[in-house]
Amino acid sequence: MKPEMEQALRVNAPFTTSVLEGFIRDEVRKVGFERVLFGLSGGIDSALSAYLATRALGKDAVHAVLMPYRTSSQSSLDDAMEVVEDLGIPYTVVDISGPVDAYFEKMDKLLGERASNLRRGNRMARERMVTLYDLSAANNSLVVGTSNKTELLLGYGTQFGDMASALNPIGDLYKSQVRQISRYVGVPSSILDKAPSADLWEDQTDEKELGFSYDDADEILFQWVDLRLSEEEIVERGYDAMLVRQIVRRVQRNHYKRRLPIIAKISSRTIGIDFRYSRDWGV
Amino acid sequence: MSHVQNIAIAQISPRLGDFDANLAIHRQYIERAREQGAQVVVFPELGLTGYLLQDLTLEVARRLDHPDIVSLVEASRDIDVVFSFIEESEEHFIYISSVYASAGAIVHVHRKAYLPTYGLFDEKRYAKEGNLVEPFAVHGKKSGILICEDAWHVSMPYLLTMQGATVLYVPASSPGRNVMDEHDFGSHTFWRQLLQMYAQLFGVHIIFSNRVGYEDGVHFYGGSGIVGPDGHWIVQAGVGEETLVFGAIDDRDVRRARYTTPLLRDERLELMVRHLRRMGRARTDNTRVE
Numbered sequence: 001m002k003p004e005m006e007q008a009l010r011v012n013a014p015f016t017t018s019v020l021e022g023f024i025r026d027e028v029r030k031v032g033f034e035r036v037l038f039g040l041s042g043g044i045d046s047a048l049s050a051y052l053a054t055r056a057l058g059k060d061a062v063h064a065v066l067m068p069y070r071t072s073s074q075s076s077l078d079d080a081m082e083v084v085e086d087l088g089i090p091y092t093v094v095d096i097s098g099p100v101d102a103y104f105e106k107m108d109k110l111l112g113e114r115a116s117n118l119r120r121g122n123r124m125a126r127e128r129m130v131t132l133y134d135l136s137a138a139n140n141s142l143v144v145g146t147s148n149k150t151e152l153l154l155g156y157g158t159q160f161g162d163m164a165s166a167l168n169p170i171g172d173l174y175k176s177q178v179r180q181i182s183r184y185v186g187v188p189s190s191i192l193d194k195a196p197s198a199d200l201w202e203d204q205t206d207e208k209e210l211g212f213s214y215d216d217a218d219e220i221l222f223q224w225v226d227l228r229l230s231e232e233e234i235v236e237r238g239y240d241a242m243l244v245r246q247i248v249r250r251v252q253r254n255h256y257k258r259r260l261p262i263i264a265k266i267s268s269r270t271i272g273i274d275f276r277y278s279r280d281w282g283v
Numbered sequence: 284m285s286h287v288q289n290i291a292i293a294q295i296s297p298r299l300g301d302f303d304a305n306l307a308i309h310r311q312y313i314e315r316a317r318e319q320g321a322q323v324v325v326f327p328e329l330g331l332t333g334y335l336l337q338d339l340t341l342e343v344a345r346r347l348d349h350p351d352i353v354s355l356v357e358a359s360r361d362i363d364v365v366f367s368f369i370e371e372s373e374e375h376f377i378y379i380s381s382v383y384a385s386a387g388a389i390v391h392v393h394r395k396a397y398l399p400t401y402g403l404f405d406e407k408r409y410a411k412e413g414n415l416v417e418p419f420a421v422h423g424k425k426s427g428i429l430i431c432e433d434a435w436h437v438s439m440p441y442l443l444t445m446q447g448a449t450v451l452y453v454p455a456s457s458p459g460r461n462v463m464d465e466h467d468f469g470s471h472t473f474w475r476q477l478l479q480m481y482a483q484l485f486g487v488h489i490i491f492s493n494r495v496g497y498e499d500g501v502h503f504y505g506g507s508g509i510v511g512p513d514g515h516w517i518v519q520a521g522v523g524e525e526t527l528v529f530g531a532i533d534d535r536d537v538r539r540a541r542y543t544t545p546l547l548r549d550e551r552l553e554l555m556v557r558h559l560r561r562m563g564r565a566r567t568d569n570t571r572v573e
Contacts, residue, residue: 008463012463023497023500027497167500275338276337279499280299280499281339282300
């Protein structure tokens with residue numbers, strides 16, 4: 001990362017952490033809950049969310065759910081367990097292989113072909129979210145989302161899968177900022193240092209799949225989204241024109257995932273357009 | 284008349300759209316401030332309603348003669364109260380207003396003149412701009428009110444101090460934004476520098492009352508306080524915590540500051556007026572061309 005960009009993306013860790021803790025406490029308690037739960041994958045995003053939620057609500061009010069698929073790597077599970085043990089929080093392991101395999105066994109026959117990695121990955125992400133929402137009802141708790149700003153902007157996530165949640169404390173932090181805050185709150189170094197991966201198949205890493213590094217994405221997104229520089233200006237600053245174009249197109253193409261389902265406007269006052277209330281309305 | 288006035292700032296976290304709950308919070312803080320010897324208690328912008336109201340605006344709007352407002356004005360019998368809410372005018376226009384109440388009566392109403400409608404702000408969609416920037420006299424001296432964004436336009440403290448104000452009340456609902464700032468978060472730094480500079484430039488006491496709490500993930504940071512005419516903070520509240528802080532302002536500090544560094548005295552109003560008139564004419568001519 002360019003030094004001046006590293007500087008620009010540097011967050012005030014103690015302050016940011018205190019704001020995010022306050023946010024979790026406020027948004028959870030305001031709607032009448034005391035507890036949260038979240039999927040803990042062994043990656044940095046869900047680990048950070050676990051640390052923030054524990055700081056905000058105390059270890060008895062958070063619950064980690066580990067949801068491996070049969071091809072998930074043992075090291076991911078080990079990393080997740082290290083978080084659980086470090087924080088001393090309750091956890092549940094739910095193997096999602098059964099329902100996912102049963103589904104595709106049926107669907108592959110029905111469609112006469114083997115589902116692609118994309119479909120299988122999406123199904124796993126949604127299976128995990130279905131599980132989380134079910135456990136949240138069993139547990140009387142809210143689901144904490146663990147998507148960061150880089151992923152959300154790139155649309156590198158599954159709609160109604162890992163992108164779903166009741167509240168998301170880290171959605172305004174770029175990946176590189178997630179790393180900074182994670183270091184501050186004490187996420188284990190085994191997690192801090194490994195390559196980010198959705199762990200959908202062997203040797204998969206996010207950066208290989210995306211075709212660019214998170215650092216590059218953060219630099220370009222920060223300048224385009226936060227600083228409002230044009231694509232041309234970013235290229236003038238020495239970034240690869242193809243890469244800038246690719247990233248901007250990705251953000252645009254995936255914008256639909258970040259919005260509520262679109263509604264055909266017929267009446268005088270339509271939800272989301274001119275029927276406008278804050279989410280905190282009445283709570 | 285004493286030179287010294289004890290001020291209390293109620294750095295509260297209002298509940299969005301819950302007028303009754305916020306009224307109760309106000310009463311409680313008024314009582315506490317009074318018990319602890321304050322002569323004035325200052326609440327943040329929209330302390331009676333919360334900030335991200337959107338379509339709730341219509342429900343929480345109150346006329347000055349509404350029993351809720353009357354009851355709060357009543358509560359100013361033994362302590363002056365500066366409070367803020369969505370005001371509905373007789374002709375049913377909506378304003379973001381702040382009232383100075385003293386001895387059970389309204390002394391002054393300021394209607395927010397600058398309604399930010401950029402970034403996360405959307406005020407002009409719901410409210411009308413106030414058009415008056417006037418100080419008011421209370422306890423033998425002149426004060427003025429600027430609501431949040433009002434204070435980000437230098438003409439506003441200029442107009443108030445040139446009309447005689449020696450105290451500026453600044454109720455605010457300012458979110459802490461841009462945590463990337465190296466030492467602090469962007470808006471907090473901006474506010475602090477701005478108020479210090481105004482206090483020194485205009486030789487005034489500034490009382491900044493900023494709310495705390497979260498609305499829809501927006502974090503209001505607090506950091507309320509009082510700046511003296513020498514640019515030093517007399518009292519500063521913490522960040523992110525609901526609190527009642529006290530500080531004394533001494534009019535003799537204004538006297539000394541305005542004598543030692545007579546910037547306001549030397550201000551050439553006629554120069555300003557002449558240029559503004561010329562610029563105003565140019566703008567009118569342009570408008571005509573369009």
